[in-house]
Amino acid sequence: xxxxxxxxxxxxxxxxxxxSARAHLTGHHGIxxxxxxxxxxxxxxxxxxxxxxxxxxxxxxxxxxxxxxxHGLCADLKFTDADRRENIRRAGEVAQLMAEAxxxxxxxxxxPFAADRHKVRENCGSAAIRFMEVFVNAPxxxxxxxxxxxxxxxxxxxxxxxxxxxxxxxxxPAQPEAxxxxxxxxxxxxxxxxxxxxxxxxxxxxxxxxxxxx
Numbered sequence: 393x394x395x396x397x398x399x400x401x402x403x404x405x406x407x408x409x410x411x412s413a414r415a416h417l418t419g420h421h422g423i424x425x426x427x428x429x430x431x432x433x434x435x436x437x438x439x440x441x442x443x444x445x446x447x448x449x450x451x452x453x454x455x456x457x458x459x460x461x462x463h464g465l466c467a468d469l470k471f472t473d474a475d476r477r478e479n480i481r482r483a484g485e486v487a488q489l490m491a492e493a494x495x496x497x498x499x500x501x502x503x504p505f506a507a508d509r510h511k512v513r514e515n516c517g518s519a520a521i522r523f524m525e526v527f528v529n530a531p532x533x534x535x536x537x538x539x540x541x542x543x544x545x546x547x548x549x550x551x552x553x554x555x556x557x558x559x560x561x562x563x564x565p566a567q568p569e570a571x572x573x574x575x576x577x578x579x580x581x582x583x584x585x586x587x588x589x590x591x592x593x594x595x596x597x598x599x600x601x602x603x604x605x606x
Contacts, residue, residue: 419450422491424512425442425526427501428503428527428528430535432540432544435458438500438572441582442587446590452494454498456487456500456501458500472554487516504556506566509525513525524593526569527572530574531575534575544557547559572585
């Protein structure tokens, strides 16, 4: 008989502190704000701007940046499709836990595969955590022209195999809660729009509404 899956021997512990109680402590609801898009589209810049605006207004937020996670939590992962999926799974699990603690969690990761992003959304929903997918949309040609880290240049030269947009696909969100066109709007405009949407979702005593920016 094959050994039993270890997870089958585990039982989740149910906590007694309700999310509403944590929300009253922080003054706002927890949420996962998931920024996805090509490298160079502006995800990290928008995440930093959003984090600053929220903190200035007394809200508790934190950024989970894809590059930073690769230096720690996901340092053992490479860039195969399987490792990319595991990278998103880990980031999603951490983001959900932080949102359950009442934080506004701003995730800035390429996260190229729609199924992986959907799984994070699904898991958040199962835990009654708000989830907001934000498509940071700039054409590949614009991102390649910006190339702030010279990654596209290196990928075109063959030094970075499997680079998203060059020889690995990016699956754009079909129905994101927000779409920010960083090739058409300024950074400040994008940050202001996203801040308004996040505030609408996390403010206490208000029912969240669905806004779509394009």
